[in-house]
Amino acid sequence: MSMRVRPHVARVLARTHTVLIPLDGTLCDFFRGVDTAAIANGIYEMLFSAGHRMSVLTAIEPDPLAKMGYAYSVGPNYGAQAEEMVREAELAAATTAVPASGAQEVLQACRASGRRVVVVGDTCSAAIEAYLDLHGLRHLAEAVVGREQRPVLSEWPGADLARQAVKALGAEPFPNSLVLSPPSRWWAPTRPAVGEQGCGDRGQTQALQGGQIHHLTVQGRGSHFNRVTTPRSILSVAVSTLSAHE
Template identity: 85%
Template sequence: MSTKVRLHVARVLARTHIVLIPLDGTLCDFYRGVDTAAIADRIYEMLFSAGHRMSVLTAIQPDPLAKMGYAYSVGPDYGAQAEEMVREAELAAATTAVPTSGAQEVLQACRASGRRIVVAGDICSDAMETYLDLHGLRPVVEAVVGREQRPATSEWPGLDLARQAVKALGAEPSDCTLVSMSVLGMYAAAEAGIQAIGVVSRNGSRKHLAGTGGSVVVSSLAELAGALTAVPATDSYEPSP
């Protein structure tokens, strides 16, 4: 057992049989170079052309998923049209997404240590499958849980997807750990009753990631990969005397 793996991290990993990893923001920068505000504008123009008038605050919302949710609230047909616009953009983005340093090592370490992997994200499953295939990662991932598996008007997509990811493998929440660079991911894990490991990034500080209850934090995906290799999944861990 490597002394470089801190005790509280080792204890979480010992109880980790299934690893849940968000695609965008953890495995990769999915929308690198994509003008997501332009997608939101297309949804606005579709609704405006259909005679719908929205509030100024809604109209200037640059998040295409928020605009898509709004379109569903207007009507299912409008929502379906918005969803198709977003899906087309996601399929294109999958071919230009930039992998996060250390992400492939984490997936390989999970597989080598016998841990099962679910990749989840508020992205259509086809786009996530495309990304994983392009980077040779699909064989190590047991399940992909995309946006189709949460309610169209979900108020907390991350929580719904985390719960669906657990169900996808017929697992118990206590056997699962969410790995995320997002504070929202840490909160979603806590609400879903699963463990969480935060990974420090340029957008998320150790302090913020650690401030979500029982979450533990590592400095990088490379550090996590080493820890996954060093600590077997045994349900409990006690340091050697």
């Protein structure tokens, strides 16, 4: 694979020794074809049948994780029931998730160049591991960090999961690390996961450059690191540059 890589992207990758790769949206389209709103509605019905009433905006919330968090705010037993519903859906989705083009090459390039890989996700670890096993990728990841390793009512789950990834590798903080991910609620515009300096693109996501974690994000026009718009393009940047530095 070959493509033009901007010098600042190459410099970040050349210094990278550890790569944090989120599952959904980067390694794969995890919920392709899954009606996630139906999962959220199932949580609503569980709460409603237990006699709990909520606002209209909360009732129509289509994100199962947001609805699960709400269930935990109602009570730990409700939260645990909601989490089990989400977990069952995630284990089923692991069998139908669609791999991102270039994802396997990224993992292989990281392995061949001696980089450590952690697959992270706001998904249960069992589902992440099931996906990796199904596609023959588990041996390429040194660790898996899933949702149960962050606080159930985490305000910034990605930040908390990144910290857990640090601990999983037995180093805190580990130097020169890279996060490959699309823009999402993973990264807060004012709260870096690790490191002191944040460089956001129009306040949406962070490039964490405190000498510790660099966030190379899939983003639209005007990306800090490169003009990339899809997981495939960001993975291509990573593959070509990682391979060049084996």
